Amino acid sequence: MCPLQLQLARVGGLQLSKEPHFDDHQMITVCCCCGTFLTKKLQAFPGDMDHSADASGLLEGSDIGSQKERVVTEEEWLQKWEMGNIGFHKEQRHPLLQKYLDVLLNGRSGLRIFFPLCGKAVEMKWLADMGHTVVGVEVSEQAVKEFFSDHSLPYCEEPVPEISGAKMFQSTSGNISLYCCSIYDLSSSIVGKFDGVWDRGALVAVNPCDRQRYASLMISLVEKNSSYLLVTVSYDPNKHKGPPFYVPESEIKSLFGNCCEIRCLEKVDDFSERHRQWGLDYFLELLLVDAVCLALCNSSSSASSPGSVAAVVQTLFSGTLALHQAGQREEGSCCKLVLSIPVNSCQVKSWQRVGKARQQLSRGNYHPARNAGGK
Ligand code: SAH
Numbered sequence: 001m002c003p004l005q006l007q008l009a010r011v012g013g014l015q016l017s018k019e020p021h022f023d024d025h026q027m028i029t030v031c032c033c034c035g036t037f038l039t040k041k042l043q044a045f046p047g048d049m050d051h052s053a054d055a056s057g058l059l060e061g062s063d064i065g066s067q068k069e070r071v072v073t074e075e076e077w078l079q080k081w082e083m084g085n086i087g088f089h090k091e092q093r094h095p096l097l098q099k100y101l102d103v104l105l106n107g108r109s110g111l112r113i114f115f116p117l118c119g120k121a122v123e124m125k126w127l128a129d130m131g132h133t134v135v136g137v138e139v140s141e142q143a144v145k146e147f148f149s150d151h152s153l154p155y156c157e158e159p160v161p162e163i164s165g166a167k168m169f170q171s172t173s174g175n176i177s178l179y180c181c182s183i184y185d186l187s188s189s190i191v192g193k194f195d196g197v198w199d200r201g202a203l204v205a206v207n208p209c210d211r212q213r214y215a216s217l218m219i220s221l222v223e224k225n226s227s228y229l230l231v232t233v234s235y236d237p238n239k240h241k242g243p244p245f246y247v248p249e250s251e252i253k254s255l256f257g258n259c260c261e262i263r264c265l266e267k268v269d270d271f272s273e274r275h276r277q278w279g280l281d282y283f284l285e286l287l288l289v290d291a292v293c294l295a296l297c298n299s300s301s302s303a304s305s306p307g308s309v310a311a312v313v314q315t316l317f318s319g320t321l322a323l324h325q326a327g328q329r330e331e332g333s334c335c336k337l338v339l340s341i342p343v344n345s346c347q348v349k350s351w352q353r354v355g356k357a358r359q360q361l362s363r364g365n366y367h368p369a370r371n372a373g374g375k
Pocket of ligand 1: 074077089090116117119138183184
């Protein structure tokens with residue numbers, strides 16, 4: 001199994017099949033290195049859900065009401081830490097990270113994993129203990145120091161020459177580095193690039209006016225083929241001012257969607273007494289992933305065998321459904337196409353590993369018969 005298959009096969013609800021039954025709006029993931037494909041019903045595809053009833057019967061919209069204007073200053077965050085007003089901190093590992101750890105790791109070991117706006121997230125220690133290198137950024141020095149003391153981890157601290165006033169706290173073992181500064185002071189030249197991101201309580205804590213800046217920075221900090229796990233929340237933004245802020249799925253798509261293919265892995269009811277006190281009557285957590293993020297953005301020379309994408313698509317639509325690898329096999333490469341059925345004029349939503357095939361499968365309506373010789 002190639003990494004893409006392995007990863008997707010582990011995602012709940014995916015069906016690995018050689019003879020799928022195509023329904024409306026299935027996601028078909030084609031792997032060009034081994035010629036099999038995966039299908040998944042598009043249940044919670046960002047953008048598709050807005051203004052439509054979701055599985056829980058609640059309406060999700062793109063209106064964020066008065067939250068749009070809200071700004072929480074760094075001083076306010078520091079105060080929250082000082083006052084112990086940190087209801088966002090969880091003593092236990094996040095259940096969705098535990099459940100979807102395989103998606104983050106994607107069969108890889110020794111990753112560099114980034115925790116934006118990390119607080120004192122306990123998952124940092126957990127991942128470091130697995131052999132990964134963890135880097136976090138947090139504006140509160142108190143939070144950073146509490147992280148190390150809570151886990152009885154010895155550390156050293158040093159200034160960050162490139163950022164005035166910033167410090168980097170590093171575990172003596174060297175595998176956890178927490179930058180104490182604003183995330184907007186970071187760049188890949190300072191912290192390097194990452195293979196994975198655990199974004200929980202981060203995008204949703206960013207001031208709405210800073211989201212684009214945040215997303216652009218995150219995109220610049222990840223390696224091609226990294227995994228980005230993003231936890232967002234859904235509630236009625238007219239009833240709570242945030243943070244956490246409600247980030248509509250359509251906005252997530254516009255922030256990251258040009259570079260990523262975003263999927264919702266799971267949506268869970270996280271309603272608690274705390275949320276009831278905020279005046280809410282529902283509160284959901286969504287785990288979104290981009291498994292093969294940024295290939296389009298970051299890769300300039302990753303063209304796979306030009307014929308192979310078209311050949312796979314042609315095979316799909318020529319009616320045989322017996323997918324095979326036509327064209328040159330390229331070890332370790334994957335092609336991912338997201339197609340909307342019906343097949344006669346399917347829409348190619350995104351793909352990666354593009355070469356000549358990109359011209360043939362240009363974004364927009366793709367006609368297999370015309371472009372790839374299918375019937
Ligand atoms: N991700 C953590 C904490 C989420 S709360 C968790 O899962 O527990 C958001 C955190 O971001 C707070 O600890 C706050 O102090 C920090 N923060 C807010 N603005 C920041 C900024 N611009 N740069 C770095 N950290 C920031």
